[in-house]
Amino acid sequence: xxxxxxxxxxxxxxxxxxxxxxxxxxxxxxxxxxxxxxxxxxxxxxxxxxxxxxxxxxxxxxxxxxxxxxxxxxxxxxxxxxxxxxxxxxxxxxxxxxxxxxxxxxxxxxxxxxxxxxxxxxxxxxxxxxxxxxxxxxxxxxxxxxxxxxxxxxxxxxxxxxxxxxxxxxxxxxxxxxxxxxxxxxxxxxxxxxxxxxxxxxxxxxxxxxxxxxxxxxxxxxxxxxxxxxxxxxxxxxxxxxxxxxxxxxxxxxxxxxxxxxxxxxxxxxxxxxxxxxxxxxxxxxxxxxxxxxxxxxxxxxxxxxxxxxxxxxxxxxxxxxxxxxxxxxxxxxxxxxxxxxxxxxxxxxxxxxxxxxxxxxxxxxxxxxxxxxxxxxxxxxxxxxxxxxxxxxxxxxxxxxxxxxxxxxxxxxxxxxxxxxxxxxxxxxxxxxxxxxxxxxxxxxxxxxxxxxxxxxxxxxxxxxx
Amino acid sequence: xxxxxxxxxxxxxxxxxxxxxxxxxxxxxxxxxxxxxxxxxxxxxxxxxxxxxxxxxxxxxxxxxxxxxxxxxxxxxxxxxxxxxxxxxxxxxxxxxxxxxxxxxxxxxxxxxxxxxxxxxxxxxxxxxxxxxxxxxxxxxxxxxxxxxxxxxxxxxxxxxxxxxxxxxxxxxxxxxxxxxxxxxxxxxxxxxxxxxxxxxxxxxxxx
Numbered sequence: 144x145x146x147x148x149x150x151x152x153x154x155x156x157x158x159x160x161x162x163x164x165x166x167x168x169x170x171x172x173x174x175x176x177x178x179x180x181x182x183x184x185x186x187x188x189x190x191x192x193x194x195x196x197x198x199x200x201x202x203x204x205x206x207x208x209x210x211x212x213x214x215x216x217x218x219x220x221x222x223x224x225x226x227x228x229x230x231x232x233x234x235x236x237x238x239x240x241x242x243x244x245x246x247x248x249x250x251x252x253x254x255x256x257x258x259x260x261x262x263x264x265x266x267x268x269x270x271x272x273x274x275x276x277x278x279x280x281x282x283x284x285x286x287x288x289x290x291x292x293x294x295x296x297x298x299x300x301x302x303x304x305x306x307x308x309x310x311x312x313x314x315x316x317x318x319x320x321x322x323x324x325x326x327x328x329x330x331x332x333x334x335x336x337x338x339x340x341x342x343x344x345x346x347x348x349x350x351x352x353x354x355x356x357x358x359x360x361x362x363x364x365x366x367x368x369x370x371x372x373x374x375x376x377x378x379x380x381x382x383x384x385x386x387x388x389x390x391x392x393x394x395x396x397x398x399x400x401x402x403x404x405x406x407x408x409x410x411x412x413x414x415x416x417x418x419x420x421x422x423x424x425x426x427x428x429x430x431x432x433x434x435x436x437x438x439x440x441x442x443x444x445x446x447x448x449x450x451x452x453x454x455x456x457x458x459x460x461x462x463x464x465x466x467x468x469x470x471x472x473x474x475x476x477x478x479x480x481x482x483x484x485x486x487x488x489x490x491x492x493x494x495x496x497x498x499x500x501x502x503x504x505x506x507x508x509x510x511x512x513x514x515x516x517x518x519x520x521x522x523x524x525x526x527x528x529x530x531x532x533x534x535x536x537x538x539x540x541x542x543x544x545x546x547x548x549x550x551x552x553x554x555x556x557x558x559x560x561x562x563x564x565x566x567x568x569x570x571x572x573x574x575x576x577x578x579x580x581x582x583x584x585x586x587x588x589x590x591x592x593x594x595x596x597x598x599x600x601x602x603x604x605x606x607x608x609x610x
Numbered sequence: 611x612x613x614x615x616x617x618x619x620x621x622x623x624x625x626x627x628x629x630x631x632x633x634x635x636x637x638x639x640x641x642x643x644x645x646x647x648x649x650x651x652x653x654x655x656x657x658x659x660x661x662x663x664x665x666x667x668x669x670x671x672x673x674x675x676x677x678x679x680x681x682x683x684x685x686x687x688x689x690x691x692x693x694x695x696x697x698x699x700x701x702x703x704x705x706x707x708x709x710x711x712x713x714x715x716x717x718x719x720x721x722x723x724x725x726x727x728x729x730x731x732x733x734x735x736x737x738x739x740x741x742x743x744x745x746x747x748x749x750x751x752x753x754x755x756x757x758x759x760x761x762x763x764x765x766x767x768x769x770x771x772x773x774x775x776x777x778x779x780x781x782x783x784x785x786x787x788x789x790x791x792x793x794x795x796x797x798x799x800x801x802x803x804x805x806x807x808x809x810x811x812x813x814x815x816x817x818x
Contacts, residue, residue, distance in 0.1 A: 200698055337641065338641050339732065345633055389621035406640055480741070550713075560771050
């Protein structure tokens with residue numbers, strides 16, 4: 144799908160520096176985020192190392208953990224991959240390189256402010272949007288600048304039918320800004336209580352469904368066929384997937400507060416549209432596996448494809464789980480329990496982070512102009528993450544069922560805490576595997592970029608990447 | 611619709627707005643006529659517990675609230691306690707609503723109703739999505755102020771199996787051992803407020 148740069152365009156199609164900078168910031172955020180998650184998990188085995196230290200209070204560290212995975216790792220990772228993929232898909236460069244660097248620094252400034260602000264006790268009570276109220280305008284500014292930067296790419300492409308990646312990015316960029324404004328301003332200043340909760344629910348889920356999902360799907364529709372060197376299985380199927388996502392995903396949010404004082408028709412609507420989304424997701428899963436069909440050998444030879452494949456298997460599991468857990472029957476037991484924590488880790492880390500790690504795995508040597516410093520470390524990262532994530536998911540889902548039934552049986556509250564502790568210990572251990580893998584990956588990126596060996600521009604792999 | 615403008619307008623704007631109206635705006639319309647209560651409206655229900663804090667720690671209380679326990683100072687305490695509840699991420703491990711299923715009314719008390727949440731202290735709302743610790747929306751007077759002070763200083767001193775972290779920065783030593791400071795007094799007042807608006811017999815002790 145790569146296209147020649149039009150003769151009129153004198154500037155480079157892809158600004159490589161921006162891709163590299165966003166990827167580096169992404170993985171730096173990921174390292175901080177998983178470290179925070181690991182620290183927080185120690186609280187649950189009564190071994191939190193910084194007990195009594197105000198700035199490292201576990202409740203604050205938890206918010207750093209979740210915000211950095213969304214706004215630090217995934218945001219930067221998607222932006223880096225977009226700077227690489229979108230100009231190639233549309234044949235037009237992004238608006239301006241200087242604007243790109245402005246967005247980059249605004250965004251890293253936002254992340255630093257979020258990190259320090261939350262630790263200093265300025266969190267905002269919007270789940271997954273704990274970004275302090277005083278930094279929200281900068282986030283909105285960043286989201287608007289992103290539209291200015293990327294949408295001209297698509298608008299000017301002049302093609303009769305846009306490739307599906309461009310659809311997802313177009314809609315996703317608009318949704319991201321709207322979602323953030325809705326979630327961080329309405330419940331904070333204007334809409335209290337139950338109606339505010341409905342909007343917070345929309346925000347929590349729109350951040351997954353209308354930012355993370357369209358970017359993830361859109362980029363997968365670029366990288367999978369590119370790496371496999373074959374066209375995507377069905378463009379028609381991707382069309383159904385896109386319009387299904389666009390219609391049903393924004394309706395999902397209230398399912399975070401089932402059996403709450405939010406009007407019941409909104410809760411029923413959320414359940415129905417959530418089940419509908421799981422049907423839509425199937426189109427993406429089918430498209431991926433059918434595209435991979437016949438190239439199964441790539442699972443052995445290509446680590447990016449292995450990340451994508453494993454992420455897609457996890458995606459299937461997590462979506463199947465979601466269609467079940469969203470029902471009002473299952474909610475009686477699993478709501479408020481670790482079941483949901485297991486689900487969200489599988490989606491955010493097991494699926495979308497795996498995909499972004501696959502993209503970085505694929506592009507980093509091309510950006511650095513060198514092969515990976517130690518390819519084996521990346522394989523270690525893959526296996527540690529995969530085994531750690533699977534173990535964490537199974538552990539938390541099992542713990543969630545236990546907690547849910549103990550609560551329903553009116554066992555003393557302490558019983559649910561004490562019986563969960565072995566599961567929480569297993570969760571910490573599985574988290575250690577993930578942290579180790581991510582540290583190896585980050586170190587490998589550093590050594591690859593700054594290794595003393597000379598750059599060798601003429602490598603076949605690099606030439607292939609510039610086709 | 612496969613063109614840029616179609617995707618931008620239909621998927622990007624129209625579908626988003628449709629969902630916002632259906633799931634956000636219409637539920638909001640139900641509550642439009644309901645006045646949003648201020649902290650001053652809410653304070654009288656918890657004023658007695660707030661005054662009890664003054665009796666227990668007179669010097670610490672005088673330093674924190676020089677005017678004594680009034681509706682105004684109590685309202686200020688509720689706001690500040692709510693801020694601590696948010697800053698420390700309490701709402702990530704404690705929920706604030708009782709569901710009509712899974713015997714929750716037997717464990718916590720009366721099932722939650724929308725009007726209970728239509729006030730300044732639920733802006734933004736603090737329903738919560740996870741219960742590591744118990745639901746708190748029927749907590750008022752389930753425990754004494756003393757219990758809460760001991761619990762915030764070191765949760766395991768009163769609940770040995772707890773995984774809640776200690777919050778020593780809500781206390782300061784004025785020569786008689788740690789006593790709750792302004793933030794600590796406010797946090798205790800906030801927790802004693804949760805559920806204070808319904809009769810005591812409809813608030814259950816979760817250990818029962």
